[in-house]
Amino acid sequence: MRRTKSESEETRQRILDAAETVFLDIGVSRASLDRIATEAGVTRGAIYWHFANKQELFSAMIERVHGLHQTVLTRSLLGAVDPLQGVLDWALDVIELFAAEAHTRQVYRIIVTRCEYVGEMQDALEWQSDLHERMATNFQNAFEAAAAAKQLAPDWSVKSAATTLECFMSGMLHNWLRYDFDAEVAEALRAGLRSLVGSFRVREAAAGA
Template structure:
């Protein structure tokens, strides 16, 4: 009985997250109330508060479902400091963009983050968590470019921090534009060329 209850609780949590994801995508975060999420998930508001403290907690849990694959990609860069850093960074970015191109859920959640999320006080904890992941991504790439500088393959006059920040902003722009106008760029096809073009300017 306990096992079935645990499974039912997980099923309810998943239903709430699925409903929130769809409503946040359709209507924006600030216009989506917990009451609307409860109706869409066919649960009570009490059920939502059983699993989540507030909307920010729910929003962050929604993000966590798509953060994990990106976390694994970041960990792979740091796990082998002897590998060619430019190859590592290229794989990180190509695999990350390819994941977005192939996953409707990632596209939906990232559209919420980029274009449907008003950065209001209510969501500060969740937004702070996303900022932490962004800074971690920059730090991982910076360490890779530091190894490139030591190996003599980073372009003269470009600091590892600048290289990492520039690539992060470049890819962020690609994602934002793709989410708004996917018909203008076949991300699954053009991702390698987009990344290679940028990295070419960072190589000595």
């Protein structure tokens, strides 16, 4: 009956997979540990061995995809030679991450549409607030640099540009994750993003009709 070390890790991963499935299916709060265990082909005993309770299982599920998230989303924008190009590249990377990594997408979808931001869940989701703040300050800095380089179009203030791009980014992810990604939608968003960032930049005369 006793499993080897690697078999144990395998069950742990199966439990995490099952948690994702069940959470997506019926939501985090109604998901019983028994249902998750059955989905994983084990009993609740196995879950309680690997995790203290549902809360920690939830946190572990997030941690599993948090690494990719972190590296892509918190990359600083300060190094870019062209600040507006830097913002665009960063935003495109974010889209790329979600378009490519189905696992990340699924977990993020659970976070957005399948759990309540309350009690202990709020702690587990605190990194999301951090991320938003970091995104906001990054945008702020980039647009300030753009303004200093006279790159920012006259109808955009630093603040309104930063706010607008931030709203676009989170709205995009939310709208998208309400259903699921498909390649066509991803392309539409990339196009919208390019046009949006382009509209921040001061026009090079001509180009129009």
